[in-house]
Amino acid sequence: MSIVSKLSPIIIVEDSDEDFDTVVQAVRKAGIVAEVQRATTGGECLDLLRGASAIRPAVVLMDLNTPGTDGREALAAIKGDDALKLFPIVVFSTSADPRDVVYCYVAGANAYHVKPVRYPDHLQLVIDILTYWLGRVALPDPGRTKS
């Protein structure tokens, strides 16, 4: 199986090297041909999306608890920004706290997943997420920013 994401990159917001590596493994196992851009904080993610050389990602995989500007703030900033709000943001967090889940959906997250502790489960979940968002979901043209 191979998914070509029409040259649109994917952004992984992840401060943990182990967890980022798991995503990289998943991308490879899923046969996804796309540039993977890493941000270690929510702030870096916003930098990638804004500015002259802004990336227009096919999907953003967002950890919530990052140093500095965290995932929650970045999520809220993206969904509150008309130029960015159409990018699908998939939250991928350690937290199963119902308050986090509710917060993220209210802020406009497109999905919320809890990271499993077992590595095989973890890996499979990332594969499933990426396969779904890059292969199964109809999304607006990345160039489109207005509804």
Place this chain on the structure above:
Amino acid sequence: MTDSTIQTETPTPWDGQPYSIKRHGLTLTNCDSEPVQTPGCVQAHGALLVLDPADLTVLQASDNSEALLGHPPEELLGRPVVAVLGPDGEARLRAFLASEPTDRNPLYVLTLPDRGVVPPLDVTVHTIDGVAVVEFEATGRTDAGEPDYYALVKKTVNRLQTADTLRQFCDIAADEVRTLTGLDRVMVYKFHADGHGEVFAESKRADLDPWLGLHYPAGDIPKPARDVFTKIWVRPTPDVDGGLAEMVPLVNPETGQPLTMTHCALRGASIMYTEYLKNMKVTAGLTMPIRRAEDLWGLIACHHYAGPKFVPYQVRAACEFLAQVVSLQYKAAEDREHFAYRLKLDGVHQQLVAQAAHEGGLSAMTDGAPVLLDGMAAGGAALYHSDRWWRVGTTPTEPELEALGEWLVGRPEFTSATRPLYATDALGRDYPPGTAFADVASGVLAFPLSRTNRNLMLWFRPETIHTIHWGGNPHEKPSVTGPYGPRLTPRASFELFAESVRGRSLPWMAVEVDAAARLRLLIMELVVSRAERLADLNTDLARSNDELDAFAYVASHDLKEPLRGIHKYAHQLLEDAAVADEEHRKKLEGLMRLTVRMDGLLDSLLHFSRVGRAALQLEETDLDEVLAEAVEMVGSRTADGRSEVIVPRPLPHVRCDRVRCREILVNLLSNALKYTDQKEKRIEVGFIDRNEAQPRGRPDGAAGHAIFYVKDNGIGIPAKHHGQVFKMFKRLHGRDEYGGGTGAGLTIVKRLVERHRGQVWLDSAPGAGTTFYFTLPCQEGA
């Protein structure tokens, strides 16, 4: 008609005739009707002439005039007084009357010299009702010369000013009067609010029995006698056995009125009085009032036992002056005393409240130090607080207090917005059942501690008769019965008085009632400040809960991330062909198992911390539906067809948090399914209504609520572990026995039940299955 004529509604024995002690004094049946101010007689140790002030002719003379003045009345009546006083004396009297303020004010005029048989006589004069009253009295003077009365009085006044307390003040006054007069016993006799008197201070000849502290019935000093003492400053009775001399004629021949003798030193004493004195072996007396205006506070009463005792005019004048000084200072001394008492009461009460604040309960007031009784002069005190009585000292019994408390709460006094306080010195009058315990609580001072419930504070005062030493008690003081029978003895008057004070206590002083009212305010403040403190604590608690929440969240996240990493590396090592060694593989598998388990523990911890805080969402809930959902959630374990959940009768609808109640049931059900070795797992879920037979082991707090239960036929729990099953992460079995688990399920159940203000407990024995019971009181009222 004079202002001192006694008006009575019932006919008097001398009806229509002028009164004379000699003629009518023994026919009296009631001391209070005796016309003591117009007795018609003088004490026989002196003589009295009534003169027409215009020409100084004699209108009336006492019938002993011959012995003392050398002329019988018939020689004097209608004639000028010159026959007695001589021309110089008459001239002096005339000049004196013209220049001195003699109206109702006896003043010394001159001394008639010794005329052989008759001793020198002091002559005093005052005017009243248009006549001049001239009194002749033995001087009692010896040749030793006059003491310096001015110096004596000055010294006395100086000493009085050094007194700190009322008692000290009265002690000094008694001492000084005895020094001044030479009488055997001087008492300061203090009237109480109910009219009875107490020997409050005493100075006496060393060999006499002390009467200090004895109380005497109100009737011992009849009202007419008291009335006289609001008009005069000194009352001498120099010879109790001296007899009486009657006025001739008995009434003023010009006006037909008896002589008003209120201001006469020689005024004839009532036989009642002299008998009373004789029965106490008193031979001479002198009495001075302590008063302001018409208010008689007490008497300075002097007794002499060694025969007649003439206190000359000069000394009496000094005594009179002293009585006025004492009267003026008495009020100030009493005020100081009340102020000191007030300070003491407030001091004790403030300590009590501080103590209650420190120990966090009002009960300290009845068993700590100080206690309620250390301030107020009372026999006992009680406190109704925290649903029980706290007693100290002598009080009615608890059932009696119970009924009294109920009655008090309904008193109109208790509804006062500013000062809800009830005080009585005769409880039986307001509350007839109170007569049953009048001996300990004739007096009650009470106030409510709160408006909403029955919390009360009460002080009790015993019946007066039990609290004081009565002078009439024959064991306290010897008395003899005179020729007129026992009526005129302190003993008899005591018996009369005892009836009148039955069911009465000493009245509560204004200073005491005020102190009680202030104590109530202090307690209210304490209650309010405790409520504020509680609010502060709640705020603190909320803050620390939030902090704990944040901590639990961060901890779980930050701990989970490395855990995931460890699991990942172990997994990758295991995948790696390099680890071929079976032992190493096992260790790596163990490592991964441990990380999974730790992950489960962190989840439980996080869940538990959330369970305690999130607000309940109470709604009318069908517990049957909730149970059905719960059974479905644990369904994977019941799907084997060998477990059944029995519900003997439909569960009720209750008001509760639906999701949390489901969690309670899920936890209890999965517990029941887990801890069993039965092939046929049988679980019964039901309830016991509040009016049905209650299960054994039910805690008291669960009484009155519907009890729900989940009963299994599992392995059971030994009694010694019953207390531990609800502890966080406490497992009774090996980690992987009975399906494993983190050991948080029952802890969460307990927390959830408690959030519903309920209780959870169990009944179990090894092999006999386990029944978990719980209540959900939140449904009521919440």
